[in-house]
Amino acid sequence: MAPSxxxxxxxxxxxxxxxxxxxxxxxxxxxxxGELVSFIGPSGCGKSTLLRSIAGFTKLDSGQIILDGKIVNDDVPHKRGTGMVFQNYALFPHLSVESNVGYGLKILGQSKAQIRDRVEELLGLVHLPGLGKRRIDQLSGGQQQRVALARALSLNPKILLLDEPLSNLDANLRVTMRAEIKRIQKQLGLTVIFVTHDREEAMSISSRVMIMTGGLVEQLGSPTEIYDRPATEFIAGFVGHVNPLEGNVQSVNGTQGIIRVSTQLGPLEVFSNGGDFQTGEAVKLIVRPEHITICASQSPAGCTGKAPDGNGQLVGQVIDAMYTGSIVKYNVSIGESKLIVEQYNPRECGVFSDGQRISMKISRDVHILRKGEAA
Ligand SMILES: Nc1ncnc2c1ncn2[C@@H]1O[C@H](COP(=O)(O)OP(=O)(O)OP(=O)(O)O)[C@@H](O)[C@H]1O
Ligand SMILES: [Mg+2]
Structure with a gap:
C-alpha cells in the first residue's frame, strides 16, 4: 500500500x-x-524497535513518522501525542497508584486539584476506583496493568502504543484484559497499536493485523484477509494450521472463476478469487483443517485415496483422533499424504476412531498461491 x-x-x-x-x-x-492494529511476527523481527520509534524512545536512521498530518520524528516522546505501555509496565513500584498515573500531568505543571480529578477519572475508566493511595507493589498483576494503561492515557494521546502488555498475565487474565483494552479503545475512539506474540489475541481484537518479518511488513490486512487470503505460505502457517498442497494448474474456467489443479491427492477445483492464473503454472494450495468436511465413514472397494472426479472427494484413514468436545481434530492419511482435518459436528456424525476409513470433501474455498508467493 503506497503511503499517503x-x-x-x-x-x-x-x-x-x-x-x-x-x-x-x-x-x-x-x-x-480509530483502528486497533496488532503487530505480530517472529521474535527479533523489529516489532518493539518500530513501536519505540513511533513513541520517540528510539531514533530512526531515516524515514518519516507522520501522526495526524505532522512529521513527529524530532519530537520528544511526551510531545508526540503518543502514550505507551511497556511489557514490564515500567511503573514506579514505591510510589502510589495516583502518583504513577498523575506523573506526566505533574511534569506538565498541572495543579494538584487538576491532577486529582483527572487521576480519579482515569482510575474509573480502567475500573480501579478508590485505589489511588495504594502502592504499586501492593497490587496484583492485572491491577498493575490497569494502572499502566491509565498512566499511558493520562495525556490524552492521539495513539496508544502497547508492547506485549498482557504477556506477564495468566491465560484467564489475558482474556479479561484484552477485552478491557478493546472496551477502552471503543469508549474513547482511540487509535491503538498492540504488539503481541499471541496470534489468537491479535486476530480477535484487531481491525487489522500487521505481520512483520525481517524488519518489513509481510502483510497488513483484516483478520479474515490474513487468515483466508494470506499473501504467503509463511503467513498462512503463522496464523493457523495449514495442509499445504503443491500442484499445477490444469485448466482455468474464467467465466466461473474456477481453477482445476493437479495435486498429489488428484485433481482439485478451487476458486480463483480474481487471481490471474495460467495453465501449467506451479501453485500451492493453502488447505485449512476446516476446508475439509468429513462426509461419511466408508471403505469403497479398490479405493486408491485419489480424488476421482476433481470435486474434492477423498477417501483416507484416521491415524488418530483428538476429541475436544466442540470439535474433533483428526490426523488422516491419504496414500502417502497426511492431512489435519477438523470436524465441527461430532454429535451428528459420531467420532471416527483410529484406523477407520473416512470419506472427505475439500472445499473450493481453499486459498491458492503462486509458487513464487508461496516461498
Ligand atoms: N538497543 C539495541 N541495541 C542493539 N540491538 C538491539 C537493540 N534493541 C534491539 N536490538 C536488536 O534488534 C532486533 C529487533 O529487536 P526487537 O526488540 O525490535 O524485536 P521484536 O520483534 O520486538 O522481538 P520480540 O518478539 O522478541 O520482542 C533484535 O535482533 C535485537 O537484538
Ligand atoms: Mg519486542
Whole structure:
C-alpha cells in the first residue's frame, strides 16, 4: 500500500540499524484513526524497535513518522501525542497508584486539584476506583496493568502504543484484559497499536493485523484477509494450521472463476478469487483443517485415496483422533499424504476412531498461491 498523507499514522520508508545490523529495512505502513492494529511476527523481527520509534524512545536512521498530518520524528516522546505501555509496565513500584498515573500531568505543571480529578477519572475508566493511595507493589498483576494503561492515557494521546502488555498475565487474565483494552479503545475512539506474540489475541481484537518479518511488513490486512487470503505460505502457517498442497494448474474456467489443479491427492477445483492464473503454472494450495468436511465413514472397494472426479472427494484413514468436545481434530492419511482435518459436528456424525476409513470433501474455498508467493 503506497503511503499517503491522508492516513492518521503514516510510516514512510522507516529504517533503523544497530551498528551494521539493519533491523527495520524501509518499512511502509498506514493506520487509520480509530483502528486497533496488532503487530505480530517472529521474535527479533523489529516489532518493539518500530513501536519505540513511533513513541520517540528510539531514533530512526531515516524515514518519516507522520501522526495526524505532522512529521513527529524530532519530537520528544511526551510531545508526540503518543502514550505507551511497556511489557514490564515500567511503573514506579514505591510510589502510589495516583502518583504513577498523575506523573506526566505533574511534569506538565498541572495543579494538584487538576491532577486529582483527572487521576480519579482515569482510575474509573480502567475500573480501579478508590485505589489511588495504594502502592504499586501492593497490587496484583492485572491491577498493575490497569494502572499502566491509565498512566499511558493520562495525556490524552492521539495513539496508544502497547508492547506485549498482557504477556506477564495468566491465560484467564489475558482474556479479561484484552477485552478491557478493546472496551477502552471503543469508549474513547482511540487509535491503538498492540504488539503481541499471541496470534489468537491479535486476530480477535484487531481491525487489522500487521505481520512483520525481517524488519518489513509481510502483510497488513483484516483478520479474515490474513487468515483466508494470506499473501504467503509463511503467513498462512503463522496464523493457523495449514495442509499445504503443491500442484499445477490444469485448466482455468474464467467465466466461473474456477481453477482445476493437479495435486498429489488428484485433481482439485478451487476458486480463483480474481487471481490471474495460467495453465501449467506451479501453485500451492493453502488447505485449512476446516476446508475439509468429513462426509461419511466408508471403505469403497479398490479405493486408491485419489480424488476421482476433481470435486474434492477423498477417501483416507484416521491415524488418530483428538476429541475436544466442540470439535474433533483428526490426523488422516491419504496414500502417502497426511492431512489435519477438523470436524465441527461430532454429535451428528459420531467420532471416527483410529484406523477407520473416512470419506472427505475439500472445499473450493481453499486459498491458492503462486509458487513464487508461496516461498
Ligand atoms: N538497543 C539495541 N541495541 C542493539 N540491538 C538491539 C537493540 N534493541 C534491539 N536490538 C536488536 O534488534 C532486533 C529487533 O529487536 P526487537 O526488540 O525490535 O524485536 P521484536 O520483534 O520486538 O522481538 P520480540 O518478539 O522478541 O520482542 C533484535 O535482533 C535485537 O537484538
Ligand atoms: Mg519486542
Amino acid at each position: 498523507a491522508a492516513s492518521f499514522l503514516v510510516l514512510k520508508n522507516i529504517r533503523k540499524s544497530y551498528g551494521d545490523h539493519a533491523i527495520i529495512k524501509g518499512l511502509n505502513a498506514e493506520i487509520e484513526k
